[in-house]
Amino acid sequence: MTWQMADIWENIAAAIPDKPAIIDGAKRYSWAEYDNRAARLAQLLADHGLEPGAKLSIYSYNSAEYMESQFGAFKARVCPVNVNYRYLEAELTHVINNSDSEALIFQAQFAPRVAAIRDQLEKVKLFLEIDDGSGEHLPDALSYEETLQSTEPMPVIERSDDDLYMLYTGGTTGMPKGVMYDHKSFASALLAKGFEMRMLEPPTDAASFGPLVQQLHAMGAASRSIPACPLMHGTGMWIGAMIPHSLGGCVILFDNSHFDPGALWQLAEDEKATDITIVGDVFAKPMLAALDDAKAGGKSYDLSSLLMMGSSGVMWSTEVKRGLLEHLPQMAIVDSMGSTEGSMGSSITTIENINSDQTAKFEMNATTKVLTEEGRPVAPGSGEMGLICNGGMVPLGYYKDEAKSAATFKTFDGVRYSIPGDFATVEADGSITLLGRGSACINSGGEKIFPEEVEEALKTHDSVYDCLVVGLPDDRFGQKVTAVLSLVEGARFDETALSEHVRSKLAAYKAPRAIILVDEVPRAANGKAGYKAAKEIALQRLQVPA
Template identity: 45%
Template sequence: MVSLTRAWNFADAWESVAARLQDAPAQQQQDQIFTWSVFNRRANGVAVALLQAGARQQDKVAQYMYNCPQYLESIFATFKAGLVPVNTNYRYTDDELVYIWDNADVVAVVFHGVFAETIERLRHRVPGVIVWLWVGDGSGPCPMWATDYEVCAEQDTETNVQGPWGRSGDDLLLLYTGGTTGMPKGVMWRQEDLFLTLDSTNKKRLPPTPQGDPIGERSLRPGPRNLPAAPLMHGTGLFNAMSNLTVAGCIITMAGRKFDPAELLDTIEKYHVNSMSIVGDAFAKPILRALDSEPQRWDISSLRVIVSSGVMFAAETKQGLLRHSERLIMVDALGSSEAIGMAQSTTSAAGESKTASFELGPNTKILTEDGREVQPGSSEIGRVALKGNTPIGYYKDPEKSAKTFQIINGVRWSIPGDWASIDIDGTVHLLGRGSQCINTGGEKVYPEEVEEALKLHPSVADAAVVGVPDERFGQAITALVEALPGQNIVEADLIAFIKQYYAAYKAPKRVIAVATVGRASNGKLDYKALTEIALATLT
């Protein structure tokens, strides 16, 4: 029996699974399978290498890789050694990489070989890094200044490794945010808080465990086969993968380095994927288009659950996916790096939820700016707020921490900035981030709701909505629209289309056709850059 008072650490949890299910698969990429025994042993080897290089208690280790088995393996090693993993966006420029690694006080970087040239240019600018672990990917030899990751992983280290300081539920994970409203910020999650938050999600979809043991009997048999379609460098992919490992699952990663719906569907069929994580319509729409274009090509009957977070997942897209598999359950989770599990909606053949409509979690409220709770059916709007197991703040940024993590009437809340209203029945309607709100003629318009309506038009692949300065209205709503292949964007048609859904003041004054809106792999848009494009086009 596991004590209810123990401090949960992911290394302890995963070692427990490895001890019970040594020969079960923990990770797989194409036909390469890593059993739980191998996963554990290789993580031990990497942990030893980090400690021998001089890493000390809670030093930071950056993962600078595409999705691959070594990504989670190196995180496991980091947890074992009592160190802190730091996600790194592989799309960042040299200056952004230097900022992240300097801001996070990184001492070790695990990187794919394809990034060796980039690191060669900038490594003199991050003198705090004491070891570079090179993950071979066929792009060239290991540089002289780096250490071969595979040599470290293949050390004969059957004994579970710890640093001399041991492990704790207070050990951290640093998750850097996307930085669309400024430079990225490092969200500090205590492992125990993150473990319990992810376990509460597992409780909703898995059988209960006895005596409150979050691992318990779940690790007596292999768990779900999970495919993180979203990059592991973002919270949606990473946290879903970590959650599935905790229930003895197998994480299946794709070898391709750009999202390809055909590769994803091939992987689901060939490796019998049970669940996958995506980032809303940015992933779901291309998947649906592939299925619609070749409805007999793929057997996706093994897939039972799709979890989405980070961006809108339209009801129409969900219904389209259900046409191809009535067994699907789609979970649309409202959350962020700073607040996991604020609310969710579930769609299946038995019932559906409207776009951007959610059921609040037990620790979630809608609060006004002065801290009052928004009452259901009041038509008042407020910010979505989460209490309970939340991050301790932003790394080395007490000012921004105080703005997001607020104490109201003696209760600590995480308030990332999502605005919403709540119906009389408790259904929450997400409006969008307050930082992107457009004030046009005294009316507030949230870009996300207009974007979602635009994407329902048969000519539109994706859309972004920004406000540009306007002498009459203060800000004029402007849409940047990406067309589907073979389609043309007609401004008047789209403006009229929006007026079918919303009040006239929410309709764009101008529509600009663009080759791409530049949606990132985490589903986010760079509204500052898009506004500059709009201004340059209109002037």
């Protein structure tokens, strides 16, 4: 066996064939059924000329078909490509063409958008349409379910540790880029982290997964995971689906086309979920509000099965964590610091240590360093700022972008690191405090100001629901700190009070010189900050030339 993901999941399916693998509403598949459906998809791809190394784009909300398509691609040694369902025609065309995709699996509701770009898709020779009840249809596209049922399962084939896995990331500038991994580097590092988070000994080889998951089920310790955030992003797929699957767990799909926190809590109760994966405050705040509202209304959810809530990629404030733990004291909160380019550190918060928890403070992975731009280590407690360098799960590079790869993946003292541009300081105890992404840094009067620290200070004010901070052109200081924020329902907007609140927590020059009130702060479906849109709003409202 290799460390290729299909080998690992086939090993698990053989070990626990009758245990649940996928729940998506009325669709409930055991591991044997999941494996069989993925094998049919693999043969379908091969029948349409997709050879090992080919690419398959998946354009769907969270669904059983999304998971099957990915598993089936792995089985056929095809590389699945995640397509952001919010993309419009230009970005959609770019990802499908840039990835050299030869097939597209899509939900029928997206058929009009696919039809608009169909003639521009250079290599796609198979359009496979998932019936989602929308009534939409792309002419000549094959029905996903009908074609799957008429295809025999692909026999197990020999695979390679070097098979390509790729995840497209939007980044902060330019068109989306494909972050490349080989299966062995990716799977061995990611899945070991998943086992370690649950204080379990990681498997030493791919063949060990079957016996391990049998033990977990015998102990009643198998995961039942809800990825509440999109599977099209790394947090939802890696933490919410791939890790639980590799623990022999069941992935419970949540309709993420519209985020309804009450429906999420009800699903967690109904399915006795053990894990929920979210993306920071943008998910956690409405989830906490739903619990508060339910309690005030005399309703309670039975969430006694819930043991872990995980997040990655954005700020998750201590105040919100504290509120969740007051409702769910049995739960551990795992806040990971990382990006598509690799994990860098994490913090684990429980009811016992919540009072010592600090927003944006993380314990570094053993392979993580904080280095100056010259490659010199930052001394703990020095207050010096450095770049976070991940030396563990390091990608091969960006697909078809050698210049960006060379700028992001560098070698210091013989060790290769992923350096996506996040700055941090190292505390005296060896932990790190995340400052923010350098590309978003504001330069005001020669001072560097990271938007994230100003946002976090603003969000500690009782009236603020969400916010983003951007730099606008300024004749005197070069850039001025500007906040775009939304308020808690019923709160009063007091710009002076908000600026003074920031000054009470940060140096005065970091306080926003202008605050723009909006109904909703712009964010992507996975909760990531929409800095470009926020800046456009601020420029328009303040009538500042770009």
